[in-house]
Amino acid sequence: MKVSVIGAGSWGTAIAHLLGSAGNRVMLWARKPEVCEGINEGHRNPRYLVDSPISENVRASTSHAEVLEGAEAVVIVTPSNTMRETAVAIQPFITPETPIAICSKGVEEGTGLLPAEVFAEVLGGIERIAAMTGPNHAEEVIKRVPSGTVVASQGAETARVFQELFAAEWFRTYVSDDIIGAEICAAFKNVVAIAVGASYGMGFGDNTAALLMTRGSAEMSRLVEACGGQAMTCMGLAGMGDMIVTCMSEHSRNRTFGHRLAQGTTLDEYRAETHMVVEGAYACRTLHTLATKHGVDLPIADKVRSIVWDDVPPADVVSELLGRSLKPEFY
Numbered sequence: 257m258k259v260s261v262i263g264a265g266s267w268g269t270a271i272a273h274l275l276g277s278a279g280n281r282v283m284l285w286a287r288k289p290e291v292c293e294g295i296n297e298g299h300r301n302p303r304y305l306v307d308s309p310i311s312e313n314v315r316a317s318t319s320h321a322e323v324l325e326g327a328e329a330v331v332i333v334t335p336s337n338t339m340r341e342t343a344v345a346i347q348p349f350i351t352p353e354t355p356i357a358i359c360s361k362g363v364e365e366g367t368g369l370l371p372a373e374v375f376a377e378v379l380g381g382i383e384r385i386a387a388m389t390g391p392n393h394a395e396e397v398i399k400r401v402p403s404g405t406v407v408a409s410q411g412a413e414t415a416r417v418f419q420e421l422f423a424a425e426w427f428r429t430y431v432s433d434d435i436i437g438a439e440i441c442a443a444f445k446n447v448v449a450i451a452v453g454a455s456y457g458m459g460f461g462d463n464t465a466a467l468l469m470t471r472g473s474a475e476m477s478r479l480v481e482a483c484g485g486q487a488m489t490c491m492g493l494a495g496m497g498d499m500i501v502t503c504m505s506e507h508s509r510n511r512t513f514g515h516r517l518a519q520g521t522t523l524d525e526y527r528a529e530t531h532m533v534v535e536g537a538y539a540c541r542t543l544h545t546l547a548t549k550h551g552v553d554l555p556i557a558d559k560v561r562s563i564v565w566d567d568v569p570p571a572d573v574v575s576e577l578l579g580r581s582l583k584p585e586f587y
């Protein structure tokens with residue numbers, strides 16, 4: 257199959273390698289010419305996952321026209337704040353039927369739209385769009401560490417196409433019809449990982465991390481249901497699976513950022529140190545837009561937002577969260 261992967265950061269590079277290793281002809285779109293040169297001439301990405309060789313079936317270009325020519329499937333792996341510009345950029349080069357899998361995790365600023373909703377708004381055809389999400393750190397997937405993911409789409413055929421495309425002996429793929437739930441979970445778990453990182457950064461323990469992850473999941477499922485998704489999705493790979501890996505893994509940028517926040521580092525300072533995207537820093541704000549629209553209370557996510565964007569010290573929110581009125585666990 258001829259597959260076009262848009263975005264050559266860590267995850268785009270790992271996905272291109274996964275697809276190329278299975279014998280697909282992969283064209284990878286990168287912003288920087290030196291990334292294309294490294295991949296085409298040395299089969300390595302010089303900026304991301306630099307130690308991992310990339311399949312010789314992967315070629316890279318900075319031209320959307322070249323990357324998308326003859327594409328039978330498109331995979332989107334650019335940061336979530338580029339969803340609309342990416343959809344507009346690929347529009348001239350794909351057909352109205354081309355299946356699109358989105359691997360980016362976030363919510364659009366201002367509109368509160370999910371990535372698939374942005375693509376459907378620009379390109380039409382929600383049924384040919386899927387979200388691929390789960391506990392999948394690029395650093396491990398590229399090394400064939402056994403992993404699993406979920407491909408969610410309102411189009412059963414689209415989900416099946418990508419389920420088969422992404423499957424490998426070490427990479428197990430499941431399908432779901434709940435793309436809303438999958439995309440909300442993908443954005444939400446990053447915010448909880450910031451809270452967990454901050455909690456460890458303040459010297460708290462595993463009990464606190466488990467409390468944040470569990471009550472964070474309760475918030476997440478309230479929002480999923482209010483937006484028309486299925487609460488059960490929060491129990492699956494897109495929900496609980498990704499929540500666990502992002503909150504507990506040494507690879508997690510969101511957890512690491514949370515840890516640094518607790519030590520006094522600001523978002524601007526952290527951004528200056530890394531060329532990697534920290535989606536949760538934006539999701540705590542954009543999820544708030546979505547939650548307000550649907551009248552859902554997100555206590556943990558809102559505290560993360562106040563720490564990241566209003567410079568509230570993490571220690572100040574602890575007593576506020578612990579001092580909320582007592583209530584039944586499920587209501």
Ligand SMILES: NC(=O)C1=CN([C@@H]2O[C@H](COP(=O)(O)OP(=O)(O)OC[C@H]3O[C@@H](n4cnc5c(N)ncnc54)[C@H](O)[C@@H]3O)[C@@H](O)[C@H]2O)C=CC1
Nearest residue numbers: 264265266267268333334335336338360361393394532533
């Ligand atoms: N790293 C991982 O293990 C995973 C990442 N994701 C998601 O995939 C998406 C991409 O993340 P990573 O590959 O980790 O990013 P990264 O931080 O490794 O690299 C960022 C990439 O985005 C590109 N980029 C930055 N600004 C851009 C713009 N304005 N237009 C187009 N491209 C731009 C950069 O050139 C680079 O290729 C994110 O939404 C992330 O949450 C999902 C699953 C796993």
Ligand SMILES: O=C(CO)COP(=O)(O)O
Nearest residue numbers: 390391392502508509510
């Ligand atoms: O989404 C991801 C893993 O599934 C990447 O985000 P983190 O690096 O914060 O874990």
